[in-house]
Amino acid sequence: xxxxxxxxxxxxxxxxxxxxxxxxxxxxxxxxxxxxxxxxxxxxxxxxxxxxxxxxxxxxxxxxxxxxxxxxxxxxxxxxxxxxxxxxxxxxxxxxxxxxxxxxxxxxxxxxxxxxxxxxxxxxxxxxxxxxxxxxxxxxxxxxxxxxxxxxxxxxxxxxxxxxxxxxxxxxxxxxxxxxxxxxxxxxxxxxxxxxxxxxxxxxxxxxxxxxxxxxxxxxxxxxxxxxxxxxxxxxxxxxxxxxxxxxxxxxxxxxxxxxxxxxxxxxxxxxxxxxxxxxxxxxxxxxxxxxxxxxxxxxxxxxxxxxxxxxxxxxxxxxxxxxxxxxxx
Amino acid sequence: xxxxxxxxxxxxxxxxxxxxxxxxxxxxxxxxxxxxxxxxxxxxxxxxxxxxxxxxxxxxxxxxxxxxxxxxxxxxxxxxxxxxxxxxxxxxxxxxxxxxxxxxxxxxxxxxxxxxxxxxxxxxxxxxxxxxxxxxxxxxxxxxxxxxxxxxxxxxxxxxxxxxxxxxxxxxxxxxxxxxxxxxxxxxxxxxxxxxxxxxxxxxxxxxxxxxxxxxxxxxxxxxxxxxxxxxxxxxxxxxxxxxxxxxxxxxxxxxxxxxxxxxxxxxxxxxxxxxxxxxxxxxxxxxxxxxxxxxxxxxxxxxxxxxxxxxxxxxxxxxxxxxxxxxxxxxxxxxxxxxxxxxxxxxxxxxxxxxxxxxxxxxxxxxxxxxxxxxxx
Numbered sequence: 001x002x003x004x005x006x007x008x009x010x011x012x013x014x015x016x017x018x019x020x021x022x023x024x025x026x027x028x029x030x031x032x033x034x035x036x037x038x039x040x041x042x043x044x045x046x047x048x049x050x051x052x053x054x055x056x057x058x059x060x061x062x063x064x065x066x067x068x069x070x071x072x073x074x075x076x077x078x079x080x081x082x083x084x085x086x087x088x089x090x091x092x093x094x095x096x097x098x099x100x101x102x103x104x105x106x107x108x109x110x111x112x113x114x115x116x117x118x119x120x121x122x123x124x125x126x127x128x129x130x131x132x133x134x135x136x137x138x139x140x141x142x143x144x145x146x147x148x149x150x151x152x153x154x155x156x157x158x159x160x161x162x163x164x165x166x167x168x169x170x171x172x173x174x175x176x177x178x179x180x181x182x183x184x185x186x187x188x189x190x191x192x193x194x195x196x197x198x199x200x201x202x203x204x205x206x207x208x209x210x211x212x213x214x215x216x217x218x219x220x221x222x223x224x225x226x227x228x229x230x231x232x233x234x235x236x237x238x239x240x241x242x243x244x245x246x247x248x249x250x251x252x253x254x255x256x257x258x259x260x261x262x263x264x265x266x267x268x269x270x271x272x273x274x275x276x277x278x279x280x281x282x283x284x285x286x287x288x289x290x291x292x293x294x295x296x297x298x299x300x301x302x303x304x305x306x307x308x309x310x311x312x313x314x315x316x317x318x319x320x321x322x323x324x325x326x327x328x329x330x
Numbered sequence: 331x332x333x334x335x336x337x338x339x340x341x342x343x344x345x346x347x348x349x350x351x352x353x354x355x356x357x358x359x360x361x362x363x364x365x366x367x368x369x370x371x372x373x374x375x376x377x378x379x380x381x382x383x384x385x386x387x388x389x390x391x392x393x394x395x396x397x398x399x400x401x402x403x404x405x406x407x408x409x410x411x412x413x414x415x416x417x418x419x420x421x422x423x424x425x426x427x428x429x430x431x432x433x434x435x436x437x438x439x440x441x442x443x444x445x446x447x448x449x450x451x452x453x454x455x456x457x458x459x460x461x462x463x464x465x466x467x468x469x470x471x472x473x474x475x476x477x478x479x480x481x482x483x484x485x486x487x488x489x490x491x492x493x494x495x496x497x498x499x500x501x502x503x504x505x506x507x508x509x510x511x512x513x514x515x516x517x518x519x520x521x522x523x524x525x526x527x528x529x530x531x532x533x534x535x536x537x538x539x540x541x542x543x544x545x546x547x548x549x550x551x552x553x554x555x556x557x558x559x560x561x562x563x564x565x566x567x568x569x570x571x572x573x574x575x576x577x578x579x580x581x582x583x584x585x586x587x588x589x590x591x592x593x594x595x596x597x598x599x600x601x602x603x604x605x606x607x608x609x610x611x612x613x614x615x616x617x618x619x620x621x622x623x624x625x626x627x628x629x630x631x632x633x634x635x636x637x638x639x640x641x642x643x644x645x646x647x648x649x650x651x652x653x654x655x656x657x658x659x660x661x662x663x664x665x666x667x668x669x670x671x672x673x674x675x676x677x678x679x680x681x682x683x684x685x686x687x688x689x690x691x692x693x694x695x696x697x698x699x700x701x702x703x704x705x706x707x708x
Contacts, residue, residue, distance in 0.1 A: 002563070002566060002567075002570070003566065003567050003569075003570025003571055003573075003574065004566045004569070004570055005373075005374050005377070005566075005569055005570060005573050005677050005681070006673070006677050007570070008570060008573050008574070008681070009676075009677045009680035009681050010680075012680060012681065012684070012685070013680050013684060016684060016685065016688050019688075020688065020691075049612070049699045052612055052613065052616060052695060052698070052699065053691075053692070053695045056616060056691055056694075056695055057691060060687060060688065060691060064680075064684060067676065067680075068680075070676075071673075071676055071677070071680065074673050074676075078673065081558065081559055081562050082559055082562055082563050082566075084559075124613075162559070162563045163559065163563075
């Protein structure tokens with residue numbers, strides 16, 4: 001293990017998050033089993049009080065989870081100088097087993113955590129806590145994922161050894177290489193341009209339709225998620241070439257460096273924020289029929305939809321401007 | 331103002347007045363919290379500044395240094411090897427260097443004696459670093475005796491004391507003419523200590539190093555990138571080790587914070603009881619507790635970070651200097667260049683604010699859930 005303060009902070013954070021989520025899941029299990037909205041017994045009152053504790057535990061844990069995603073990438077990036085051949089976080093993540101597994105799990109837990117917070121925000125606005133069961137059901141699904149992430153992150157961070165040989169981003173995401181990352185990075189602009197602009201158009205039309213008629217929430221959510229996944233692939237395969245001004249460099253992590261104006265941060269923040277809010281619209285849509293939520297959900301979904309569309313617009317604006325001003329022409 | 335923002339503002343206002351009502355207790359907590367942040371922040375800033383400094387220094391170092399190894403030890407190189415290495419394709423410049431260490435028995439310090447190619451340095455004269463001048467209490471124009479290999483003293487006139495800006499690298503440096511270095515160490519003509527290589531294209535360095543080893547199996551090429559990596563690893567390791575050592579202090583602080591948050595005074599209980607009886611909900615009391623914790627955390631975090639900034643960048647981190655820099659008789663005096671970024675602050679936040687918040691969460695919830703009737707009676 002490399003005793004870097006960032007590594008120690010990540011281990012401490014994941015330990016604490018696991019503790020908080022496991023404690024919350026334990027309480028959530030009790031709530032799921034014994035919850036009875038119409039009961040006025042002492043135990044039901046105790047359960048109602050515990051929902052406050054679970055919410056507080058999870059709000060902290062999930063906030064830390066989102067921050068730790070960025071801390072993880074930044075720490076991996078900062079450690080690259082200690083590995084032979086690494087140029088950025090891409091090399092550090094490949095320097096020990098489970099680096100990329102941890103990253104994927106972190107993104108997954110962030111999205112699920114976001115969905116939980118959306119459900120929770122809707123639930124506390126209604127007088128009868130109508131989402132208590134789906135909310136705590138989701139929590140029980142989230143807890144094993146957080147545990148897995150902590151396990152893989154600990155294995156990865158403790159498995160890092162200084163001076164090991166690793167691959168640089170040029171070879172991990174280079175054209176003609178094997179592996180899913182290299183294949184996605186190698187997708188041609190002739191395919192990615194129509195795919196990106198087409199999915200953006202579909203997402204915008206679905207957004208307009210949903211905001212006008214308040215119908216088609218699920219379609220909007222699915223199209224939104226599809227757009228943000230396509231946008232990520234387009235960023236790695238096409239748009240980053242304009243930023244690097246190199247026709248062969250496809251690294252998703254070098255975008256976070258100073259020499260590229262830290263442009264990766266707003267790009268990834270909009271991708272994550274957009275995917276999260278688009279997912280939120282879909283997560284809420286099955287509960288629109290609940291009486292106590294009838295006045296709350298449409299406004300919440302509209303706010304989430306506007307945010308998702310805003311994130312897509314900011315992302316497109318950044319990559320569009322970069323593609324226009326870049327001296328590289330594909 | 332939007333109603334939700336107005337609610338937060340009002341609760342924050344109440345939280346501040348509530349904290350001020352219990353000044354003594356909260357000040358003690360903030361002081362300990364600030365101290366913990368200060369110690370950790372000093373450490374993180376200091377390690378980062380040293381890494382930054384090492385990177386800046388190595389910026390001007392040769393791309394590669396080639397040494398000759400004999401029986402696993404560093405040995406002088408013959409000039410024939412130097413010429414052959416210069417011939418390798420890709421090598422732009424190769425300079426034979428002449429240097430060695432000199433232990434001064436009077437002052438108990440190790441000096442780095444190096445040959446200077448500068449023709450303005452006169453035979454029998456020396457240019458010395460600030461640390462040497464300080465230690466030997468000499469100035470320009472004074473004479474300095476150095477004992478030669480045969481035990482006989484050689485006298486050198488100090489032509490110049492090197493500028494203060496170069497102190498970090500040149501504190502223990504003595505520059506002599508090549509002939510004087512050879513006389514002092516009894517190094518025969520045709521031998522050099524090592525070789526500094528500059529490549530036209532730095533990406534070719536690994537290939538050049540492989541060619542050197544192929545041609546001279548007893549040669550050891552050391553790349554600048556390797557030196558930088560070693561420095562980074564050493565500083566990170568020292569910093570990480572100190573964090574592990576300090577973890578006991580963090581743990582003690584967490585227990586202290588937990589204890590403070592758990593032990594609600596009768597007056598506080600009564601206050602919460604009254605708030606709930608006049609219409610505050612449990613969620614509002616929880617929000618109040620959140621804002622109280624946020625104010626304490628923010629004050630301690632800002633205070634600790636500012637104190638650490640002053641400690642590291644204005645007072646050269648007096649508390650950690652020897653543990654992290656290493657020690658020596660001829661130690662350079664230098665002021666670190668501030669190198670602070672959002673990443674370090676996030677790491678600090680994770681190491682201090684996060685454990686504090688987690689530790690105080692359950693006690694805050696207990697306080698917020700108190701029954702108004704029983705709370706007022708207690």
